[in-house]
Amino acid sequence: MNQTDLLNVLRRWGVRVDRALNKVLPRERTPPAVIHKAMRYSVFAGGKRLRPFLCLTAAEICGGRPESAMPTACALEVLHTYSLVHDDLPAMDDDDLRRGRPTNHKVFGEGMAILAGDALLTHAFRLMAENARVPGVSAARAVEVVRVVAEAAGSLGMVGGQAVDLASADGATRGGPRARVLDFIHRRKTGALIKASLDAGAVLAGGTSKQRRALATYGEQIGLAFQIADDVLDIVGNKKLLGKRGSDRDNGKLTFPAVYGLEESRRRAARAVARAKDALSLFGKKAETLSALADYIIERDR
Amino acid sequence: MNQTDLLNVLRRWGVRVDRALNKVLPRERTPPAVIHKAMRYSVFAGGKRLRPFLCLTAAEICGGRPESAMPTACALEVLHTYSLVHDDLPAMDDDDLRRGRPTNHKVFGEGMAILAGDALLTHAFRLMAENARVPGVSAARAVEVVRVVAEAAGSLGMVGGQAVDLASADGATRGGPRARVLDFIHRRKTGALIKASLDAGAVLAGGTSKQRRALATYGEQIGLAFQIADDVLDIVGNKKLLGKRGSDRDNGKLTFPAVYGLEESRRRAARAVARAKDALSLFGKKAETLSALADYIIERDR
Numbered sequence: 001m002n003q004t005d006l007l008n009v010l011r012r013w014g015v016r017v018d019r020a021l022n023k024v025l026p027r028e029r030t031p032p033a034v035i036h037k038a039m040r041y042s043v044f045a046g047g048k049r050l051r052p053f054l055c056l057t058a059a060e061i062c063g064g065r066p067e068s069a070m071p072t073a074c075a076l077e078v079l080h081t082y083s084l085v086h087d088d089l090p091a092m093d094d095d096d097l098r099r100g101r102p103t104n105h106k107v108f109g110e111g112m113a114i115l116a117g118d119a120l121l122t123h124a125f126r127l128m129a130e131n132a133r134v135p136g137v138s139a140a141r142a143v144e145v146v147r148v149v150a151e152a153a154g155s156l157g158m159v160g161g162q163a164v165d166l167a168s169a170d171g172a173t174r175g176g177p178r179a180r181v182l183d184f185i186h187r188r189k190t191g192a193l194i195k196a197s198l199d200a201g202a203v204l205a206g207g208t209s210k211q212r213r214a215l216a217t218y219g220e221q222i223g224l225a226f227q228i229a230d231d232v233l234d235i236v237g238n239k240k241l242l243g244k245r246g247s248d249r250d251n252g253k254l255t256f257p258a259v260y261g262l263e264e265s266r267r268r269a270a271r272a273v274a275r276a277k278d279a280l281s282l283f284g285k286k287a288e289t290l291s292a293l294a295d296y297i298i299e300r301d302r
Numbered sequence: 303m304n305q306t307d308l309l310n311v312l313r314r315w316g317v318r319v320d321r322a323l324n325k326v327l328p329r330e331r332t333p334p335a336v337i338h339k340a341m342r343y344s345v346f347a348g349g350k351r352l353r354p355f356l357c358l359t360a361a362e363i364c365g366g367r368p369e370s371a372m373p374t375a376c377a378l379e380v381l382h383t384y385s386l387v388h389d390d391l392p393a394m395d396d397d398d399l400r401r402g403r404p405t406n407h408k409v410f411g412e413g414m415a416i417l418a419g420d421a422l423l424t425h426a427f428r429l430m431a432e433n434a435r436v437p438g439v440s441a442a443r444a445v446e447v448v449r450v451v452a453e454a455a456g457s458l459g460m461v462g463g464q465a466v467d468l469a470s471a472d473g474a475t476r477g478g479p480r481a482r483v484l485d486f487i488h489r490r491k492t493g494a495l496i497k498a499s500l501d502a503g504a505v506l507a508g509g510t511s512k513q514r515r516a517l518a519t520y521g522e523q524i525g526l527a528f529q530i531a532d533d534v535l536d537i538v539g540n541k542k543l544l545g546k547r548g549s550d551r552d553n554g555k556l557t558f559p560a561v562y563g564l565e566e567s568r569r570r571a572a573r574a575v576a577r578a579k580d581a582l583s584l585f586g587k588k589a590e591t592l593s594a595l596a597d598y599i600i601e602r603d604r
Contacts, residue, residue, distance in 0.1 A: 031462075035457045035461065091412035114394065132445045142445050144431070147431035150427045150428035154424035154425050159421040
C-alpha cells in the first residue's frame, strides 16, 4: 500500500471516528455547559485519530467487525486528549499553542482545563464499559479492555512516563544514565497507549494470544519510532507547519537527538519500523495498512 | 445501634480497607517512585474510608459477601483521593493543608500533584475491572460498576459539580438563582460518588432494582446531609480540630448557611437524614449501621 492510499484510509476512518465522537460526548448545551465546551474544544482540535485507527484496524485483522470496537476507539482518543490537555498546563509543559490553536487552559482557565482533563479521562472509561452493550461484545472482553487501558495509562504507563519526564526536566535525573531514562519515558509516555490501543481492538475481536503478542510488539516498535520521529521533527521540522512551539528543546528535556544525535536517532527509528513490520507477518496481507503506517511514521520528516 | 457501636464498626472496616489499599497500590519503591510516593501520601492521609464502607455495607445488605466488593471499595477511596488532590490545587481551591498535613502539591509540586491525581483516577478504574477476578463476581457486574462510577464521577457528576463550583467562585453565577446552583453543585460534587459507592456494592452483590433504588435514595439524602453538615461545620466547627482552613468562606463560595442561614440549613440536614432512613425500611434490621451512619452525620457538629 502506498502513502496516498494509506492517507485515504486514515482519513476515511477519521471521519467515522469524528462522527462517533460527536455522538458519545455530552453536547455543549448539556449542563454544566462550561466543562462540556472545554472537553469538546480539545477533542475536536484536529487530531489524526491514530489511536482509534489502531484499535479498529487491530479488531479487523483479528477477525472482528471494526465498528463493534467503536466506543473503545472513541475512548482511546478521549483519553489521549485528556493527556494533551494536562501536559500543556503551566505546571507541566506550559504550552500556549497546540496544533496552531490556543491550548485548553489558555481559553478556559487553568482550573477548568484540569477539570476538563479529569472529565475526559473519566468519560473514556465509561465508553469502554459501554462497549459491552454492542451486540457480540461480551462483558468479559469489555472489562479486560478497561484493565488493559488503565494499566497502560496509569502510573506504570503513560502517567508514569510523564512523571519521569517532568522530574527529568527539573534536573532530578541529571548525571543519571540518560539513555535509560529516555527509554523509560518514551516506552511509557507514548508507547504504552499506542500498544494498548492495538491490544484493546484485539481483545474486543477475540484475538488469540499469539495475535495479541504480535500486535504488542508492533505497537511497542511504532510507538518508539513515532517518538523518535517526533523528537527529530521538533528539531528539523517546520514549526509553523506543525503548529506548536519547539518547547521540548526549550525546556531542556531529554530527547533522542539530544542523547544519540540526529543520524543515530534516525537509524534507531528505521530499525524500530523494520521490527514493527516483521511482527505483522502473522497476519499476511490483512496487515498492509498497519505496515504502511509504520513506514509513514519515519517518512513524515523527509 | 448507638454511636459508639457505629464508630467501632467504621473503625474495623477502616482497618481492613487500609490493609487492602496497601496491597492494591503500587509500592513506593516501584519505579517511577516519585509518583507512587505522591499517590500513597494522599491515600494514607487519615481518611474515614466512608465510600468503601458504604460499598461494602451495600453489598452485604443486598445479600453478598462484603469482601468480594473489596477491590471496588478500594477503587472508590482511590478515586475520592484523586478528587481531593486536584481540588486542593492552586488553580482550584488553593488549599495548603488537608487534615492538618500539607496538601499533595505543597509536598510534591503542582505538576506531580496533577499527575498523582490522574494516576489515582486511572488506577481506580483498573481496580474496578480487576474486581471481575474475584470468585462469584461476573464480568457483567464489574463492567456495570465501571459504568455507574464513571457516570457519577464525570462531567455529569462529581467533576461537573466541581466545575460549577469553580465557575461560581469566579462570580460567573452572580445574580443567578443561588439556591438552584447550590443544589446542582452539591448533588454532584459529593452526592454523586456517595450514591455510586452504594450502587456499586449493590451491583456486585446482585441486588434487585428495588434494592438499588432504595440505596440510591439513601445515598442522595445522606450526601445532601453530609454536605450541609460540612458547610455548617465550616462555620461553627473548631477549625484546628478539622485540620483545614475555613477556605470555603474565604473564597466567597456558595454554601448552605450562606443561602439558607444556619438554622434552616440544620433543618434541611435533619430532613434529609429522616428521608435517608425511611428509604432503608426495605432492608429491615440489616440496615441498622447505615441508619446509624445517617444520624451520625448531623450529630458531628453538636
